[in-house]
Amino acid sequence: MPYDEDGDAIDLAVGVIVELHGDEPALHDRAVGRPGAFARLEAVIAKLRAAGRLPALACEASIRADNLDALPRIVGVAKRLGAERCTFIAPVTEAAQMAPLDATIPAVREALTRCRELDIDGHVRHQPACLLGGDAEALEATRDASDPPAFACLFASRCELSERCAGLPTAYIHRFGWEPHRLQPVLRDSPWPRDDGSPEAFAAWLALLGPAASRVTAVELDRLAARYRVDLGRGRSLVLELTPRTQDRPALARSRSFDIRYTKATGLGGPGLARVVETIAAAIVARDDGSLDLDPRRVLPPLPPA
Amino acid sequence: MYTRNSVENPRHRPVDSAAGPGASAGEPHFDLAFAPYRPLRPTAGKVRGDALLWTALDAAGERERWEPLLRAIQRGVGRGRTIWGASRGDAGTTWRLRLANPKREHLIDSLRTALEPWLTIAPGLADDGAYDVLGIDLNTAVATNRSVASVKHHVRGAQPRTLTVWEVDSAGRRRVDEVLIVEAKREINVALPRIKASRVVDFAGDRSRLGRALIPELFACRHVHVCRRDDVDALVYSGINVDHLLWFLARFAFPPALVDFARGERERLDHLLFDVEVAYRQSGAAIVYPETTLYGAL
Numbered sequence: 001m002p003y004d005e006d007g008d009a010i011d012l013a014v015g016v017i018v019e020l021h022g023d024e025p026a027l028h029d030r031a032v033g034r035p036g037a038f039a040r041l042e043a044v045i046a047k048l049r050a051a052g053r054l055p056a057l058a059c060e061a062s063i064r065a066d067n068l069d070a071l072p073r074i075v076g077v078a079k080r081l082g083a084e085r086c087t088f089i090a091p092v093t094e095a096a097q098m099a100p101l102d103a104t105i106p107a108v109r110e111a112l113t114r115c116r117e118l119d120i121d122g123h124v125r126h127q128p129a130c131l132l133g134g135d136a137e138a139l140e141a142t143r144d145a146s147d148p149p150a151f152a153c154l155f156a157s158r159c160e161l162s163e164r165c166a167g168l169p170t171a172y173i174h175r176f177g178w179e180p181h182r183l184q185p186v187l188r189d190s191p192w193p194r195d196d197g198s199p200e201a202f203a204a205w206l207a208l209l210g211p212a213a214s215r216v217t218a219v220e221l222d223r224l225a226a227r228y229r230v231d232l233g234r235g236r237s238l239v240l241e242l243t244p245r246t247q248d249r250p251a252l253a254r255s256r257s258f259d260i261r262y263t264k265a266t267g268l269g270g271p272g273l274a275r276v277v278e279t280i281a282a283a284i285v286a287r288d289d290g291s292l293d294l295d296p297r298r299v300l301p302p303l304p305p306a
Numbered sequence: 307m308y309t310r311n312s313v314e315n316p317r318h319r320p321v322d323s324a325a326g327p328g329a330s331a332g333e334p335h336f337d338l339a340f341a342p343y344r345p346l347r348p349t350a351g352k353v354r355g356d357a358l359l360w361t362a363l364d365a366a367g368e369r370e371r372w373e374p375l376l377r378a379i380q381r382g383v384g385r386g387r388t389i390w391g392a393s394r395g396d397a398g399t400t401w402r403l404r405l406a407n408p409k410r411e412h413l414i415d416s417l418r419t420a421l422e423p424w425l426t427i428a429p430g431l432a433d434d435g436a437y438d439v440l441g442i443d444l445n446t447a448v449a450t451n452r453s454v455a456s457v458k459h460h461v462r463g464a465q466p467r468t469l470t471v472w473e474v475d476s477a478g479r480r481r482v483d484e485v486l487i488v489e490a491k492r493e494i495n496v497a498l499p500r501i502k503a504s505r506v507v508d509f510a511g512d513r514s515r516l517g518r519a520l521i522p523e524l525f526a527c528r529h530v531h532v533c534r535r536d537d538v539d540a541l542v543y544s545g546i547n548v549d550h551l552l553w554f555l556a557r558f559a560f561p562p563a564l565v566d567f568a569r570g571e572r573e574r575l576d577h578l579l580f581d582v583e584v585a586y587r588q589s590g591a592a593i594v595y596p597e598t599t600l601y602g603a604l
Contacts, residue, residue, distance in 0.1 A: 147547070147550070148524070148526065148549060148553045149522075149523070149525075154498065154525075156491055157492050158492070158494070158495075170522040173522040174517050174522070176517065177515065177517040178516050178517050178520065179513070180516070181513065218347060218348055220347065
């Protein structure tokens with residue numbers, strides 16, 4: 001059974017994602033470091049398709065210094081393989097593979113144009129939204145879970161696009177600079193939603209749990225998650241975690257704004273655990289009116305002592 | 307073992323002696339500009355930020371030399387008024403102290419009395435109290451001579467959030483630093499021209515140098531202090547969290563004992579914000595970092 005990067009099993013009934021870094025064998029094989037990889041890729045896809053086990057195919061192509069010219073042609077190969085979707089991904093940490101924005105942006109936009117011509121769903125990751133022009137909608141939002149962040153932008157707090165654009169990889173900035181002369185931020189004309197770490201803001205996060213709030217010993221609120229340490233007494237505890245709502249990620253429950261999970265349950269098990277977490281989750285679902293927001297671009301807000 | 311992923315209730319964890327006394331709820335928290343902040347997490351079970359200072363002193367083999375003096379300052383000047391700094395450079399480690407003087411008192415005279423058993427402070431200098439922050443540096447020469455030859459007067463400028471730093475002794479004073487303090491992200495349009503108008507780095511000649519002067523991993527700080535000195539520029543990243551601190555300590559090769567301590571106590575330091583300084587200048591085509599400093603509240 002194949003697995004994705006999160007360890008979830010890939011359902012062949014849904015589709016397969018393959019890496020495709022070149023339009024010809026030498027380029028692709030060099031990128032993945034395995035001679036013959038391109039030929040094997042074509043053979044495996046042909047075999048799956050012949051067996052009727054490949055309803056959908058998506059290709060992911062890295063945006064490398066040595067394949068920029070090939071990106072539009074890669075779309076053609078993807079089409080020939082039967083791909084419905086093609087995603088172009090700039091490297092985040094491998095500085096040696098990076099190319100400057102004035103080279104990558106035209107190549108990516110040409111490749112996205114080619115996607116439209118061939119009726120392929122084109123996407124891009126880790127390129128600044130402000131430079132993609134009419135292709136900005138193709139940018140997949142990056143949620144930077146690293147601390148220190150793996151991305152940064154001088155204009156993060158001043159740009160309307162920064163709610164979905166993480167900026168430049170820090171490894172890129174070290175190599176090519178911050179590019180202030182090249183980036184074209186869309187300056188905000190509206191304030192950020194109020195969430196300044198005031199006691200009122202903190203209280204709102206706590207109130208979300210209803211009666212269980214009295215059991216919370218600590219709240220950790222960062223750009224990606226709200227985590228509540230819940231002490232249930234007699235050595236029983238758990239950490240409740242709220243992350244932005246998705247449609248497809250595993251979760252105990254989903255409220256209006258959040259996926260709800262628990263971790264690190266100690267001294268709890270079986271029906272007791274289920275009863276506790278379901279009660280708390282139900283309280284959150286009932287109270288979440290959509291007004292609380294985990295914003296990936298906001299500076300870490302301070303929290304007062306509990 | 308208390309690890310990052312543990313959910314052990316920190317309130318129930320005893321504070322061990324190696325980390326020093328634990329943080330207390332009413333304790334003031336303030337940054338390098340003496341601006342107060344609310345701790346990021348409940349303080350119960352946490353360690354004080356000065357645990358990093360004692361560990362750094364241990365790592366340098368200088369705790370015995372300086373701790374009595376630092377404790378005397380802690381007692382004499384009072385908590386909430388002193389910043390310590392551990393500064394690593396070509397000349398070894400320098401221990402920096404900054405003492406707030408909001409009422410423009412004769413702080414040097416007070417310090418002379420408190421430190422009389424160990425050091426003389428700026429002999430012959432008349433203390434006029436005309437400074438907002440008093441800076442003194444402790445290093446091997448100070449220890450050898452048992453005297454701090456000069457002090458630094460930090461004086462607020464006419465423009466908001468500007469400071470001028472003067473090095474002062476009995477012979478006179480000379481300007482050694484011009485500082486502008488801005489919110490890192492919201493006011494980058496103010497900070498950037500100031501950074502790029504450098505006397506020691508040609509940013510126009512190679513635009514990538516900006517990425518090595520303004521360090522992206524530390525850009526998620528609350529304030530940045532843009533400092534212009536004689537032969538270097540420096541940026542203070544004020545208000546970074548413990549994960550940024552760990553990155554900084556490793557990146558700039560602070561002593562392994564300090565790095566290990568901070569990493570091991572990460573969970574008990576995560577209520578704090580930290581201030582770090584990176585001085586830089588151009589050497590040939592490259593950016594070099596002649597001095598890096600970790601600051602904390604004493």
